[in-house]
Amino acid sequence: MTPQWNDLASELLQRFGDETRYAIPILQAIQTEQGYIPIPLLEAIASKAQHLQANQLYGVATFYSQFTFTPKGKHTIKVCMGTACFVKGAQQIVDAFKSALSIEIGETTPDKLFTLQTVACLGCCSLAPAVMIDGHVHGQVTQESVAALLKAKGFNL
Ligand code: FES
Numbered sequence: 001m002t003p004q005w006n007d008l009a010s011e012l013l014q015r016f017g018d019e020t021r022y023a024i025p026i027l028q029a030i031q032t033e034q035g036y037i038p039i040p041l042l043e044a045i046a047s048k049a050q051h052l053q054a055n056q057l058y059g060v061a062t063f064y065s066q067f068t069f070t071p072k073g074k075h076t077i078k079v080c081m082g083t084a085c086f087v088k089g090a091q092q093i094v095d096a097f098k099s100a101l102s103i104e105i106g107e108t109t110p111d112k113l114f115t116l117q118t119v120a121c122l123g124c125c126s127l128a129p130a131v132m133i134d135g136h137v138h139g140q141v142t143q144e145s146v147a148a149l150l151k152a153k154g155f156n157l
Pocket of ligand 1: 081083084085121122128130
């Protein structure tokens with residue numbers, strides 16, 4: 001276990017306390033500050049805490065979709081694969097992002113700039129095919145506009 005996780009575990013326990021009811025606030029702080037939930041950090045917390053156990057923290061983190069165990073990039077791209085978007089070519093859009101970024105769905109680029117995800121429906125089917133980048137929806141996305149969307153976020157093609 002690295003000293004970094006040990007120090008952070010102590011700091012989190014000091015900040016929130018060592019009760020089971022603080023499991024979610026602690027996980028939320030980790031997710032916000034680290035961008036993901038590092039397993040070694042959960043183990044460090046459990047080794048220092050009296051009431052919080054690693055499997056309990058892990059269980060809570062796997063239950064809620066807001067938590068992720070893999071590092072996320074600075075920008076999150078969510079390509080809609082719902083029915084309306086799918087029939088309008090969402091597969092080609094996701095393929096264009098995969099090819100431009102050289103990553104698969106669920107992965108983050110090595111420079112930690114982009115994470116690529118797919119979602120079932122963004123709730124704006126009239127804009128199909130739709131993509132959400134950092135919470136903003138882009139509609140009628142084409143394979144050609146993928147490059148422009150990435151460039152606007154600092155990606156050099
Ligand atoms: S199916 Fe894509 S926004 Fe609804």
